[in-house]
Amino acid sequence: MAGNQSRSLAAAGQEPPQYLNLSSWPVDASSYYNYLLHYCNNNSTPAAAAAAAACCEWNNCSVAGNIFLEVAGANDDNNNNNNNSGNASDYWINSTNPQRPEDNLIFTSLTSAILGVLILATIVGNVFVIAAILLERHLHSVANYLIVSLAVADLLVACLVMPLGAVYEISQRWILGPELCDMWTSSDVLCCTASILHLVAIATDRYWAVTNLDYIHNRNVSRIGTMIFLVWAVALIVSVAPLFGWKDAEFLDRVNIQQRCLISQDVSYQIFATCATFYVPLAVILIVYWKIFQTARRRIRKQSEHIKEDEPPARTSTDDAMAIVAADDGGQHTPNQQTTAFTIEIPDSPLNGSTVALSSSPVIIKTPSAGPAATARTTENAVRKKRETLEAKRERKAAKTLAIITGAFVVCWLPFFVCALLMPLRPDWVFDETMLSVFLWLGYFNSTLNPIIYTIFSPEFRQAFKRLLCGKAAVNGTSAYRPRKLR
Numbered sequence: 001m002a003g004n005q006s007r008s009l010a011a012a013g014q015e016p017p018q019y020l021n022l023s024s025w026p027v028d029a030s031s032y033y034n035y036l037l038h039y040c041n042n043n044s045t046p047a048a049a050a051a052a053a054a055c056c057e058w059n060n061c062s063v064a065g066n067i068f069l070e071v072a073g074a075n076d077d078n079n080n081n082n083n084n085s086g087n088a089s090d091y092w093i094n095s096t097n098p099q100r101p102e103d104n105l106i107f108t109s110l111t112s113a114i115l116g117v118l119i120l121a122t123i124v125g126n127v128f129v130i131a132a133i134l135l136e137r138h139l140h141s142v143a144n145y146l147i148v149s150l151a152v153a154d155l156l157v158a159c160l161v162m163p164l165g166a167v168y169e170i171s172q173r174w175i176l177g178p179e180l181c182d183m184w185t186s187s188d189v190l191c192c193t194a195s196i197l198h199l200v201a202i203a204t205d206r207y208w209a210v211t212n213l214d215y216i217h218n219r220n221v222s223r224i225g226t227m228i229f230l231v232w233a234v235a236l237i238v239s240v241a242p243l244f245g246w247k248d249a250e251f252l253d254r255v256n257i258q259q260r261c262l263i264s265q266d267v268s269y270q271i272f273a274t275c276a277t278f279y280v281p282l283a284v285i286l287i288v289y290w291k292i293f294q295t296a297r298r299r300i301r302k303q304s305e306h307i308k309e310d311e312p313p314a315r316t317s318t319d320d321a322m323a324i325v326a327a328d329d330g331g332q333h334t335p336n337q338q339t340t341a342f343t344i345e346i347p348d349s350p351l352n353g354s355t356v357a358l359s360s361s362p363v364i365i366k367t368p369s370a371g372p373a374a375t376a377r378t379t380e381n382a383v384r385k386k387r388e389t390l391e392a393k394r395e396r397k398a399a400k401t402l403a404i405i406t407g408a409f410v411v412c413w414l415p416f417f418v419c420a421l422l423m424p425l426r427p428d429w430v431f432d433e434t435m436l437s438v439f440l441w442l443g444y445f446n447s448t449l450n451p452i453i454y455t456i457f458s459p460e461f462r463q464a465f466k467r468l469l470c471g472k473a474a475v476n477g478t479s480a481y482r483p484r485k486l487r
Contacts, residue, residue, distance in 0.1 A: 115166040122158035125451035126151040132464040150198035154447035156191040174261035181261040190239035197231040203288040265424045278417040412446035415439040
């Protein structure tokens, strides 16, 4: 029988295995042997099934070892040559799996350095955001509560999820048991889901602020607090569902025998979790930011028309509904200024050029009015050319900002969630372990980017970070920036 199994492996195209010692393997001999016996006893064609399993699990050093141990060992027993195969400290493995100590050392050192820097950067970035909002009074706005809660979620990713994930990546096996696996995967789902849903809440808040004047005046602590509560509640429901039995039947074998720690691979749970965590939020974010961009473009073009006509824009309730987007409009605004969801900063120029960026804080649009600048225009053609240049520049800035926000989210999380949905739906497909690890950490990297993306476009946050790093006196002495008082 064993000889037939060996020949079947050869017929299946398997390479001749190399002889290696047990020290090269991540788990004990009995785990491999028992798993192999269970696998072969439950398959009508053990040799063919074993060959297929070896191909599927090659890089994970799990099933491949079982197959070669059983097949090669039994074959040696039948040939009365069991000096090596009978020894539980010896194994067979395909030569494509590198085991040289120097390779392992390089891999471990490089992986540790990269993941360590990523974890540290995530912690520092989110701590800075939290500290800036808590310590800078002018950042104590209701809208920034969402930014604080997002930073807390991303900080938890860095403190609770990434460290255990780094240990898992470096050791290339899960050695902490099923209980800690449950804790780690639940924390992973909780924190990452909360982080993603906060992006939806921020996008929705900005959209309502752009399009609904009443929302701006009614946006208060209770409203934003309700949004934050719903975000964490949904994340909690998704994360604890596997703890209450929504798991696949292979969970314990996967952790104890294969030494792999994955969230529940139950098909129905994965469909529910991936849709609630990513696919539905992705659709909402894309739709909402597209509508925000359309609104901004309409306002930019309307302002350009006013420039062309040499007159200040007329204020209407419709204009206000699109212009005033922050409830924190306690700053001192002149009659010639409006507040918007987009930061439109105006550098020194005859017609005041602009840059556009998203901000959760109130900012000022300085709309040109008739005056000395208007009388200084030489020809109508020059005015039209300048107006078109400003309009194009503003639209490009708005498009660039929104592309960065949505693009970072999609690039970081889409590969992981595609694989997360396909793995339980197509168990016959082979997913490279290295690829899955890269996709997972790419998703974690979104928590590193969030404090940059959601604050760097705001001049108020940039100045707050400078004061935290350099001291208030140094920054105030070299900058003309003066924070507004916000509610």
